Amino acid sequence: MPQVGWSRRLSSSLYRRPTLFLLLLLAPPLMWLGIVYLGSLLALLLQSFFSIDEFTGLVRREFTLRTYGELFTPANLDIILRTAAMAASVTVTAALIGFPIAYYMARYAGGRIKAFFYLAVMLPLWSSYLVRVYAWKLILAKEGILNWFFERLHLSWLLDGALALPVVGGASLSVSYIGMFLVFLYIWLPFMILPIQAALERVPPSLLDASADLGGRPRQTFRKVILPLAFPGVVAGSIFTFSLTLGDYIIPGIIGSSRLFIGQAVFIHQGTAGNIPLAAAFTVVPIAIMALYLTLAKRLGAFDAL
Amino acid sequence: MISAVRFQRVSRHFGTVRAVDGVSFEVADGEFFAMLGPSGSGKTTCLRLIAGFEQPDAGHIEIHGAMVDDVPPYERDVNTVFQDYALFPHMNVLDNVAYGLMVKGTAREERHRQAEEMLALVELSGMAARKPAQLSGGQRQRVALARALINRPRVLLLDEPLGALDLKLREQMQIELKALQRRIGITFIYVTHDQGEALSMSDRLAVFNHGRIEQVGRPEALYEHPATAFVAGFVGVSNVLDADLAGRLAGQAQACAIRPERIRFVDRGEVPGDRLCTAEGEIGDVQYHGASTRYQVRLAGGGELIVIRQNARGGGNGGPAPGASVRLAWDRADIQPLRDAAEDAKP
Numbered sequence: 001m002p003q004v005g006w007s008r009r010l011s012s013s014l015y016r017r018p019t020l021f022l023l024l025l026l027a028p029p030l031m032w033l034g035i036v037y038l039g040s041l042l043a044l045l046l047q048s049f050f051s052i053d054e055f056t057g058l059v060r061r062e063f064t065l066r067t068y069g070e071l072f073t074p075a076n077l078d079i080i081l082r083t084a085a086m087a088a089s090v091t092v093t094a095a096l097i098g099f100p101i102a103y104y105m106a107r108y109a110g111g112r113i114k115a116f117f118y119l120a121v122m123l124p125l126w127s128s129y130l131v132r133v134y135a136w137k138l139i140l141a142k143e144g145i146l147n148w149f150f151e152r153l154h155l156s157w158l159l160d161g162a163l164a165l166p167v168v169g170g171a172s173l174s175v176s177y178i179g180m181f182l183v184f185l186y187i188w189l190p191f192m193i194l195p196i197q198a199a200l201e202r203v204p205p206s207l208l209d210a211s212a213d214l215g216g217r218p219r220q221t222f223r224k225v226i227l228p229l230a231f232p233g234v235v236a237g238s239i240f241t242f243s244l245t246l247g248d249y250i251i252p253g254i255i256g257s258s259r260l261f262i263g264q265a266v267f268i269h270q271g272t273a274g275n276i277p278l279a280a281a282f283t284v285v286p287i288a289i290m291a292l293y294l295t296l297a298k299r300l301g302a303f304d305a306l
Numbered sequence: 307m308i309s310a311v312r313f314q315r316v317s318r319h320f321g322t323v324r325a326v327d328g329v330s331f332e333v334a335d336g337e338f339f340a341m342l343g344p345s346g347s348g349k350t351t352c353l354r355l356i357a358g359f360e361q362p363d364a365g366h367i368e369i370h371g372a373m374v375d376d377v378p379p380y381e382r383d384v385n386t387v388f389q390d391y392a393l394f395p396h397m398n399v400l401d402n403v404a405y406g407l408m409v410k411g412t413a414r415e416e417r418h419r420q421a422e423e424m425l426a427l428v429e430l431s432g433m434a435a436r437k438p439a440q441l442s443g444g445q446r447q448r449v450a451l452a453r454a455l456i457n458r459p460r461v462l463l464l465d466e467p468l469g470a471l472d473l474k475l476r477e478q479m480q481i482e483l484k485a486l487q488r489r490i491g492i493t494f495i496y497v498t499h500d501q502g503e504a505l506s507m508s509d510r511l512a513v514f515n516h517g518r519i520e521q522v523g524r525p526e527a528l529y530e531h532p533a534t535a536f537v538a539g540f541v542g543v544s545n546v547l548d549a550d551l552a553g554r555l556a557g558q559a560q561a562c563a564i565r566p567e568r569i570r571f572v573d574r575g576e577v578p579g580d581r582l583c584t585a586e587g588e589i590g591d592v593q594y595h596g597a598s599t600r601y602q603v604r605l606a607g608g609g610e611l612i613v614i615r616q617n618a619r620g621g622g623n624g625g626p627a628p629g630a631s632v633r634l635a636w637d638r639a640d641i642q643p644l645r646d647a648a649e650d651a652k653p
Contacts, residue, residue: 209379210393213359
């Protein structure tokens with residue numbers, strides 16, 4: 001009998017017990033997910049049901065819905081609606097811009113052109129987020145290149161007209177909601193394009209042939225076959241753009257007016273103000289919005305094709 | 307009478323590859339027409355040209371007498387059963403079948419009624435609410451068939467529709483498809499690489515090779531009188547003799563084919579004559595195939611012939627064993643002269 005090494009014996013005994021093997025492999029990541037990730041989320045949720053003592057400024061560890069009530073004060077409601085409106089408009093625009101690009105990448109581009117598109121979509125992600133946001137601040141500034149272009153094209157009236165609009169306008173693009181919207185759109189667009197492209201890539205070309213064969217005009221094929229099958233990708237992309245915009249606190253700090261967004265409110269309440277319960281309650285808002293959104297998407301049949 | 311489909315010197319090139327190269331043929335109305343050939347021989351491209359997914363680079367295609375060169379697929383009166391079925395994964399079976407009516411704007415109730423009818427025709431009545439992913443391969447195939455038939459096309463195109471099914475189911479579907487075609491009386495154009503399928507189902511078949519048609523004809527005609535070495539070898543099993551060997555064995559220096567079941571083992575006493583050819587050889591490999599046994603015979607002067615003999619009760623047929631010396635004989639009438647290769651290459 002040849003001597004069998006302990007590692008060989010271990011591997012063969014694990015081979016005969018695939019469940020144990022799987023458990024051993026999955027335990028560390030599951031623990032990470034369970035304790036660190038879900039655990040902290042739970043702790044956060046718990047915090048949101050506490051409240052702060054207005055005299056001492058200390059957290060009262062008693063179950064109450066008072067903090068959630070505070071969300072509905074006009075000032076806080078304003079923050080929530082402002083953020084949700086921004087996230088929604090960024091998401092819709094990103095989907096409208098992203099879809100044709102993703103469609104071209106998936107259906108028509110091949111070889112080098114496809115590689116170029118991948119690179120073009122991903123390249124911005126390779127540089128620092130902060131650098132890109134500050135770059136945009138310069139681009140959008142009154143003395144910035146965008147203004148200069150509009151001047152050269154004798155289109156300054158257009159830009160001024162847009163900036164004169166109530167609410168979304170401002171002194172210059174870099175301090176207006178329009179500017180913030182442009183930066184959000186730029187920063188999150190790749191997260192919309194890539195999932196849609198992946199979904200479109202999975203649609204077999206024979207389905208398009210079949211639709212045409214059965215009498216479907218290109219428009220009908222698009223509406224009845226391509227769009228429903230790409231919809232999960234659009235939903236996945238919109239989850240990214242929507243939730244990333246909802247939670248971002250850096251872009252609203254650098255671009256736009258001094259009016260707060262949810263991310264900034266969380267930042268201020270848990271930091272300087274020391275109001276952890278309200279910060280936690282604010283954090284629950286995007287979660288609730290996303291849950292609502294996903295339920296709606298499921299109702300609409302977004303995941304039927306999965 | 308106007309042909310259902312007519313190809314006039316149609317060519318389709320992909321880069322430098324001539325997928326279809328100056329092909330002409332006609333399919334009669336109501337005919338079951340098979341397009342047979344190895345993969346890459348151009349048969350599927352021909353089908354896609356009829357459907358309108360591809361445009362010819364040269365030549366013209368007529369469907370029921372009308373030139374369709376500028377007609378997009380969605381305006382052609384033909385429907386296709388795709389090789390991978392191409393069922394819409396996000397729709398249930400009923401909506402898949404009703405799709406052709408939906409895009410034409412038929413009201414929901416009416417199209418569902420007709421789709422139910424079609425499902426009944428392919429014996430899938432209980433499956434309307436299922437998604438394609440919940441069906442077996444054979445059921446998907448039937449859904450694809452029902453979906454293609456709901457627009458009541460005058461020509462149905464089938465692209466290797468049974469290729470993904472196992473043997474038993476395939477044989478059953480062959481019979482059903484043929485029966486269906488007889489019942490509804492429309493033209494079927496059927497692409498396959500399975501020569502048995504093409505022979506057993508079609509009224510006429512075209513054998514494709516390298517983007518060209520080698521021969522068109524009725525199954526018996528193609529089997530009995532193959533025009534080229536390729537057809538002789540692709541349709542059934544055949545002994546293809548080059549001019550040298552043919553000269554030695556049959557006294558005519560022209561390439562020819564002899565079907566292996568037409569060659570028999572004979573006694574030494576039988577001599578060649580006006581009617582009969584003979585050859586001496588030694589048995590090489592012997593393969594038992596159940597219904598028949600296949601002998602590989604090495605000829606005395608070089609070359610080799612395949613002989614197939616039906617098996618009798620008891621398994622064997624009393625045939626020679628490997629290594630045995632045998633004399634072979636066949637009727638001169640069974641020698642099928644072939645066009646030679648040089649002639650083949652001409653456009």
